[in-house]
Amino acid sequence: MPSYRDKNLAEKWLEMRNCAYIPLLRTAIFLSFALFAFLSLAPIASAQTLKTLYSFTGGADGKWPWAGQLFLDAKGNLYGTTLNGGVAGYGVVFKVNSLGQETVLHDFSSSDGCDPLGLLRDTKGNFYIPTWLCGTYGYGTVFELTKQGTGIVLYNFTGGADGGEAEPGLARDALGNLYGEAQIGGDISCLSAGCGTVFELTPSGTQIVLHTFTGGSDGGAPSGGILRDAAGNLYGTTAVFGDGGFGTVFELTPSGTYNVMFSFKYADGSAPGSRMVRDSKGNLYGTTGGGGASENGTIFELTKKGTEIVLHNFTGAGDGAGPYGGVVRDAKGNLYGAAFQGGGSGCGGVGCGTVYKLDPAGNFTVLYVFTGKADGGQPDGSLLLDKSGNLYGTTSIGGPYNAGTVFVLAP
8 A cells, every 4th residue: 555654644534535525634724724824813922941852853763753642751751753764764763861862762664564653651661652554454553662672563453344544542451451543444334444443452462343433423533542541431532423523522431332422513623633631520621623613623621421612712823723632631720732833924824833721711821832943843742741840742843854853841
């Protein structure tokens, strides 16, 4: 199958399915950014300092760190993946230490899987990584990188009933079982390539399909990853379909019962594509990549009873546009995230993105506006929040080599 490593992930998804009618995906969203870029004033940015920890060269060190998940260890080392680059060009697992020195921990090959999408670390120091493409059948893998540096392919997706093109955002239980989403496959009569699956992967590498999406009221194209609560319930989102037509939030119980908690209509937001966070009361928080009042995405809360509240509508101007990476939440209930574009007129006039904060009272603050230069631009992945309030993330472009950066934003 052809390689799409050099294309935007959502553009590729759109291209495969010939779904030009879905205005929520990034290709269509891009067209609206410039229109909204100067329609409103940017919220006042707070006095926070961004430091670029590492700038990728696009060579052996990696390129385009579209990290679905980052990990920070007790020594201040940051771990992540790049979508491209490395010796073979299929992406790398990297470590950046507190001095800004990068070490490549693994170079992906076509047999390992290519286009790694973030990582999950267990208590023993092993990493688990979904890859989007390549592997034995061309539909990606789930890959383990042990603490000793040994790479193991735990599972090769076939693109059939098991699914294909695994999404970032794996979850793991105490027994070592992994839970995730495959964006395509399952029932291949749905959109000809399948509408995706939710799966479990045992430590021995046995895959169990927990739900096959039909493209009906249950949604299709699960995206952004799985959230697992203490009772073993799984929560996720689908980018399209559902009764509202623009994606869903779902719950999957340990007994296998699938519940649609909410179906998005365009005004609510569309294309929810990031792993959600959950508070102690069971409320879920997430983002949509499009839709909302200005068609540039939203931040939403979904109560335990299934009521959706739009907490912020992105305008595409100073506040940003396309908050694809979701949000993180601190102990006080503040939400933090990154918007892929907007914030200014750089990056071809559509803006290079922002980092933002939304407090429990609904006050939205832009913490940083990217320029697309040495600081990077177009942050695509999730942020990581440490105990001191520092925010870590990656940008997909910018830096001296325009290959992306790793950054920290200090409070």
